[in-house]
Amino acid sequence: MTDRKPPGISFETWADRQIREAQEGGAFEGLAGKGKPLPSTGAPSDELWWVKDKMRREGLSFLPPSLVLRKEAEDALAAARAARTEVQARRVLEAVNERIREAIRRPPEGPPLNLAPFDVEQVIAEWRESRAAAEPSRVTDGADATAAGAGSPAGADRARRGLVGVARAMRRRTAPGRRRGPAA
Numbered sequence: 001m002t003d004r005k006p007p008g009i010s011f012e013t014w015a016d017r018q019i020r021e022a023q024e025g026g027a028f029e030g031l032a033g034k035g036k037p038l039p040s041t042g043a044p045s046d047e048l049w050w051v052k053d054k055m056r057r058e059g060l061s062f063l064p065p066s067l068v069l070r071k072e073a074e075d076a077l078a079a080a081r082a083a084r085t086e087v088q089a090r091r092v093l094e095a096v097n098e099r100i101r102e103a104i105r106r107p108p109e110g111p112p113l114n115l116a117p118f119d120v121e122q123v124i125a126e127w128r129e130s131r132a133a134a135e136p137s138r139v140t141d142g143a144d145a146t147a148a149g150a151g152s153p154a155g156a157d158r159a160r161r162g163l164v165g166v167a168r169a170m171r172r173r174t175a176p177g178r179r180r181g182p183a184a
Helices: 011-024 049-058 067-080 086-105 118-134 153-173
Strands: none
Touching: 067 086, 067 118, 118 153
């Protein structure tokens, strides 16, 4: 359908002819999903279902950037508390703190941020306490990082891979060039 509509022919007639010719040429044969029901037939009627589906597939957000950053901060705090090593927890917190500081310097669109950088030492102290309660023999105070596996090459590599995954997830949510905010 790259042809332009010729003058003197109604649009409906021209479009019908294009569709008929495509059907006769076999352009609609062998399409994925042919003869299968639409995936959202049981879902409630929503005028913008296709927009929401596209945004979900592309990893875009309905939320304004300030609310996205709040959610990322919550996720980062949970990830730091669940981190296997103190080094990994610190890196997660520092990464999100840098994003928060940048947002404070240049406020994003949307509602007020109402977010301050995390106190890394306080969160790490809580992390140590939770580890001490769970496994008293495996906790280190940070001075002996080798006991937690961070000093060994394998432990450092595991921590780096975990942080790279967190950083990639954070970048995917607000990658440059991607639309942030409500869809138009």
